[in-house]
Amino acid sequence: MQRMPIKLENVAIAVRDLEAAIAFFTDLGLTVIGRDTVSGEWADTAVGLDGNHAKIAMLQTPDGQGRLELFEYIHPAAIETEPTLPHEIGMHRVAFSVDDIDEALEIAARHGCSPLRGVATYDDVYKLTYLRGPSGILVMLAQGLKKG
Structure with missing residues:
Protein backbone atom coordinates (compact mmCIF):
# COMPACT_ATOMS: atom_id res chain seq x y z
CA MET A 1 0.00 0.00 0.00
CA PRO A 76 -16.78 33.88 20.53
CA ALA A 77 -15.20 34.82 23.82
CA ALA A 78 -12.32 32.57 24.80
CA ILE A 79 -13.09 30.03 27.50
CA GLU A 80 -10.60 29.98 30.36
CA THR A 81 -9.59 26.49 31.42
CA GLU A 82 -7.16 25.10 33.94
CA PRO A 83 -3.67 24.75 32.47
CA THR A 84 -2.87 21.27 31.15
CA LEU A 85 -0.98 19.04 33.55
CA PRO A 86 1.91 16.93 32.27
CA HIS A 87 -0.06 13.66 32.69
CA GLU A 88 -3.37 14.73 31.10
CA ILE A 89 -4.64 13.29 27.82
CA GLY A 90 -4.84 15.70 24.88
CA MET A 91 -2.71 18.51 23.52
CA HIS A 92 0.22 18.49 25.84
CA ARG A 93 3.14 20.80 25.19
CA VAL A 94 5.35 22.43 22.61
CA ALA A 95 9.04 21.49 22.75
CA PHE A 96 12.11 23.33 21.51
CA SER A 97 15.76 22.38 21.21
CA VAL A 98 18.00 25.19 22.41
CA ASP A 99 21.77 25.66 22.30
CA ASP A 100 21.92 27.04 25.84
CA ILE A 101 19.17 26.12 28.30
CA ASP A 102 20.40 28.64 30.89
CA GLU A 103 20.11 31.47 28.36
CA ALA A 104 16.65 30.24 27.30
CA LEU A 105 15.55 30.19 30.96
CA GLU A 106 16.83 33.76 31.44
CA ILE A 107 14.68 34.80 28.47
CA ALA A 108 11.67 32.92 29.88
CA ALA A 109 12.18 34.56 33.28
CA ARG A 110 11.91 38.00 31.67
CA HIS A 111 8.37 36.93 30.76
CA GLY A 112 7.59 35.71 34.27
CA CYS A 113 8.12 32.03 33.38
CA SER A 114 10.19 29.53 35.33
CA PRO A 115 10.63 25.74 35.39
CA LEU A 116 7.82 23.74 36.96
CA ARG A 117 10.37 22.01 39.17
CA GLY A 118 13.90 22.44 37.85
CA VAL A 119 16.30 21.42 35.10
CA ALA A 120 16.96 17.68 34.74
CA THR A 121 19.65 15.75 32.92
CA TYR A 122 18.50 12.74 30.90
CA ASP A 123 21.18 10.05 30.44
CA ASP A 124 23.89 12.63 29.74
CA VAL A 125 22.04 13.27 26.46
CA TYR A 126 19.83 16.27 27.29
CA LYS A 127 19.35 18.93 29.92
CA LEU A 128 15.63 19.65 29.87
CA THR A 129 12.80 21.33 31.70
CA TYR A 130 9.10 22.11 31.44
CA LEU A 131 7.89 25.61 32.15
CA ARG A 132 4.56 27.43 32.01
CA GLY A 133 4.61 29.91 29.15
CA PRO A 134 2.08 32.61 28.27
CA SER A 135 -1.58 31.62 28.73
CA GLY A 136 -0.41 28.59 30.73
CA ILE A 137 1.14 26.83 27.71
CA LEU A 138 3.47 24.01 28.71
CA VAL A 139 6.82 24.59 27.00
CA MET A 140 9.67 22.07 27.06
CA LEU A 141 13.20 23.32 26.53
CA ALA A 142 15.97 20.80 25.81
CA GLN A 143 19.70 21.31 25.32
CA GLY A 144 21.62 18.47 23.74
CA LEU A 145 24.77 17.53 25.62
CA LYS A 146 27.86 16.81 23.56
CA LYS A 147 29.62 13.58 24.40
CA GLY A 148 33.42 13.40 24.60
Whole structure:
Protein backbone atom coordinates (compact mmCIF):
# COMPACT_ATOMS: atom_id res chain seq x y z
CA MET A 1 0.00 0.00 0.00
CA GLN A 2 1.43 3.35 -1.03
CA ARG A 3 1.29 5.93 1.72
CA MET A 4 -0.12 9.38 1.12
CA PRO A 5 2.57 12.07 1.48
CA ILE A 6 2.04 14.02 4.67
CA LYS A 7 3.91 16.88 6.33
CA LEU A 8 3.35 18.57 9.68
CA GLU A 9 2.27 22.11 8.82
CA ASN A 10 2.10 23.74 12.27
CA VAL A 11 0.88 23.45 15.81
CA ALA A 12 -1.77 25.99 16.79
CA ILE A 13 -2.32 27.28 20.30
CA ALA A 14 -5.09 29.55 21.57
CA VAL A 15 -3.73 32.29 23.80
CA ARG A 16 -5.24 34.89 26.08
CA ASP A 17 -2.90 37.70 24.92
CA LEU A 18 -1.48 37.37 21.41
CA GLU A 19 1.12 40.13 21.82
CA ALA A 20 2.50 38.64 25.05
CA ALA A 21 2.73 35.19 23.45
CA ILE A 22 4.47 36.61 20.37
CA ALA A 23 6.96 38.46 22.59
CA PHE A 24 7.76 35.26 24.52
CA PHE A 25 8.30 33.04 21.49
CA THR A 26 10.20 35.63 19.44
CA ASP A 27 12.53 36.24 22.40
CA LEU A 28 13.22 32.49 22.37
CA GLY A 29 14.25 32.82 18.71
CA LEU A 30 11.16 32.22 16.57
CA THR A 31 10.29 34.72 13.84
CA VAL A 32 6.84 36.06 12.97
CA ILE A 33 6.26 35.17 9.31
CA GLY A 34 2.65 36.32 9.07
CA ARG A 35 -0.24 37.94 10.91
CA ASP A 36 -3.90 38.18 10.06
CA THR A 37 -7.42 38.45 11.42
CA VAL A 38 -9.67 35.65 10.23
CA SER A 39 -13.44 35.40 10.11
CA GLY A 40 -16.27 34.59 7.77
CA GLU A 41 -18.05 31.53 6.45
CA TRP A 42 -14.83 29.78 5.39
CA ALA A 43 -13.41 30.13 8.92
CA ASP A 44 -16.68 28.92 10.49
CA THR A 45 -16.66 25.88 8.19
CA ALA A 46 -12.98 25.02 8.60
CA VAL A 47 -12.93 25.38 12.39
CA GLY A 48 -16.49 24.15 13.03
CA LEU A 49 -17.40 27.18 15.13
CA ASP A 50 -20.11 29.71 14.21
CA GLY A 51 -18.98 33.33 14.33
CA ASN A 52 -15.32 32.35 14.42
CA HIS A 53 -13.24 35.54 14.53
CA ALA A 54 -9.62 35.51 15.68
CA LYS A 55 -6.32 37.35 15.45
CA ILE A 56 -3.55 34.99 14.38
CA ALA A 57 0.22 35.01 14.07
CA MET A 58 2.38 32.38 12.38
CA LEU A 59 5.87 31.93 13.82
CA GLN A 60 8.73 29.87 12.46
CA THR A 61 11.82 28.32 14.01
CA PRO A 62 15.21 29.57 12.74
CA ASP A 63 15.80 26.32 10.80
CA GLY A 64 12.56 26.87 8.87
CA GLN A 65 11.26 23.42 9.80
CA GLY A 66 8.86 24.20 12.65
CA ARG A 67 5.87 26.50 12.70
CA LEU A 68 3.70 27.64 15.57
CA GLU A 69 0.36 29.36 14.99
CA LEU A 70 -0.86 31.49 17.87
CA PHE A 71 -4.40 32.76 17.92
CA GLU A 72 -6.49 35.01 20.17
CA TYR A 73 -10.26 34.78 19.86
CA ILE A 74 -12.26 37.95 19.31
CA HIS A 75 -15.53 35.99 18.96
CA PRO A 76 -16.78 33.88 20.53
CA ALA A 77 -15.20 34.82 23.82
CA ALA A 78 -12.32 32.57 24.80
CA ILE A 79 -13.09 30.03 27.50
CA GLU A 80 -10.60 29.98 30.36
CA THR A 81 -9.59 26.49 31.42
CA GLU A 82 -7.16 25.10 33.94
CA PRO A 83 -3.67 24.75 32.47
CA THR A 84 -2.87 21.27 31.15
CA LEU A 85 -0.98 19.04 33.55
CA PRO A 86 1.91 16.93 32.27
CA HIS A 87 -0.06 13.66 32.69
CA GLU A 88 -3.37 14.73 31.10
CA ILE A 89 -4.64 13.29 27.82
CA GLY A 90 -4.84 15.70 24.88
CA MET A 91 -2.71 18.51 23.52
CA HIS A 92 0.22 18.49 25.84
CA ARG A 93 3.14 20.80 25.19
CA VAL A 94 5.35 22.43 22.61
CA ALA A 95 9.04 21.49 22.75
CA PHE A 96 12.11 23.33 21.51
CA SER A 97 15.76 22.38 21.21
CA VAL A 98 18.00 25.19 22.41
CA ASP A 99 21.77 25.66 22.30
CA ASP A 100 21.92 27.04 25.84
CA ILE A 101 19.17 26.12 28.30
CA ASP A 102 20.40 28.64 30.89
CA GLU A 103 20.11 31.47 28.36
CA ALA A 104 16.65 30.24 27.30
CA LEU A 105 15.55 30.19 30.96
CA GLU A 106 16.83 33.76 31.44
CA ILE A 107 14.68 34.80 28.47
CA ALA A 108 11.67 32.92 29.88
CA ALA A 109 12.18 34.56 33.28
CA ARG A 110 11.91 38.00 31.67
CA HIS A 111 8.37 36.93 30.76
CA GLY A 112 7.59 35.71 34.27
CA CYS A 113 8.12 32.03 33.38
CA SER A 114 10.19 29.53 35.33
CA PRO A 115 10.63 25.74 35.39
CA LEU A 116 7.82 23.74 36.96
CA ARG A 117 10.37 22.01 39.17
CA GLY A 118 13.90 22.44 37.85
CA VAL A 119 16.30 21.42 35.10
CA ALA A 120 16.96 17.68 34.74
CA THR A 121 19.65 15.75 32.92
CA TYR A 122 18.50 12.74 30.90
CA ASP A 123 21.18 10.05 30.44
CA ASP A 124 23.89 12.63 29.74
CA VAL A 125 22.04 13.27 26.46
CA TYR A 126 19.83 16.27 27.29
CA LYS A 127 19.35 18.93 29.92
CA LEU A 128 15.63 19.65 29.87
CA THR A 129 12.80 21.33 31.70
CA TYR A 130 9.10 22.11 31.44
CA LEU A 131 7.89 25.61 32.15
CA ARG A 132 4.56 27.43 32.01
CA GLY A 133 4.61 29.91 29.15
CA PRO A 134 2.08 32.61 28.27
CA SER A 135 -1.58 31.62 28.73
CA GLY A 136 -0.41 28.59 30.73
CA ILE A 137 1.14 26.83 27.71
CA LEU A 138 3.47 24.01 28.71
CA VAL A 139 6.82 24.59 27.00
CA MET A 140 9.67 22.07 27.06
CA LEU A 141 13.20 23.32 26.53
CA ALA A 142 15.97 20.80 25.81
CA GLN A 143 19.70 21.31 25.32
CA GLY A 144 21.62 18.47 23.74
CA LEU A 145 24.77 17.53 25.62
CA LYS A 146 27.86 16.81 23.56
CA LYS A 147 29.62 13.58 24.40
CA GLY A 148 33.42 13.40 24.60
